[in-house]
Amino acid sequence: MNIVKKLITRYKKFNFKENSRPEHLPIISKNRICGETINLPIALTCQPTKVCSKTCYYARDTTAIKNNLQKQTEVFYLIENNPIHAAKRISKELTGDFLRWNGGGDLTDNTVICINHLAKIRPDVNFWIVTRKPKCALKIKYSKNVYVQFSLDISSKNRLIFFMNHLEKLIQPPQWFVSYQCDKNEILPGIENSGISVLFYHNYKNNTLKPKSYCPLNDAITKNRVKTYPNGNCYTCRRCFSDESLLLKNESKLKLWAVKKPVFMEKNNNDKHIQLRLFASNEKDE
Secondary structure (H helix, E strand, C coil), X not given: CCHHHHHHHHHHHXXXXXXXXXXXXXXXXXXXXXXXXXXXXXXXXXCCCHHHHHHCHHHCHHHHCHHHHHHHHHHHHHHHHCHHHHHHHHHHHCXXXXXXXXXXXXXXXXXXXXXXXXXXXXXXCEEEEEECCHHHHCCCCCCCCEEEXXXXXXXXXXXXXXXXXXXXXXXXXXXXXXEEECCCCEEXXXXXXXXXXXXXXXXXXXXXCCCCCECCHHHHHHCCCCCCCCCCHHHHHCHHHCHHHHHHCCHHHHHHHHCCCCEEEEECCCCCCEEEEECCCCCCCC
């Protein structure tokens, strides 16, 4: 089921006005797992892949109700209309020592301007930027308090190749690392040597294979031990907005891993044995 497509259809029916977030209303949202976040509308910012279109947690539940969609839209137009002013407002609202950008939604050129300015005026805060858009990610300036999480899945590994090829042209690229979202029934031979920093299993279900990149949230959700804001699981782990994510990254291994064909588990109804099959994605998206 394409839950992102459903959300976008619903979003368009609301016909929200292109108004900026009013001055007296907050920009920052509170995510129960990762704390303070900036959330933007999927319909206006995302380039969804086949996997995230089926699994995106942000396209369902309370984050997809009308009031929240309206707030996301107002925040979006505030940043698009005046990214520097938006950065100053966000700076005043911040209460913690880190902020996740794109709890939902993705980057635009103007959100990058906002992030670059925000990182400059708030060196005391670590900014955790999650994106699937390589062209926007490449515009984020290097800052020791900015960590770019480049999010991938089986249908978007070609984006990593594009991203890394263009990184080589930058004098001082941003601090970045790779996270990987598994598809249903996907298995990961050699994942320990892939060079990724964060691994999410399908629907965050627990798995016996736990490489160093394994995200603790997989266990927390499976065992119903999710801690909520202000002491959420991301607050205690902190990998994605610290140098730990950079230490796990291996660029040479990532280049090799990006061109490997994924492997799935498949049940054969005739002999009831689990078999492996190779799957090559034909999707082309940058």
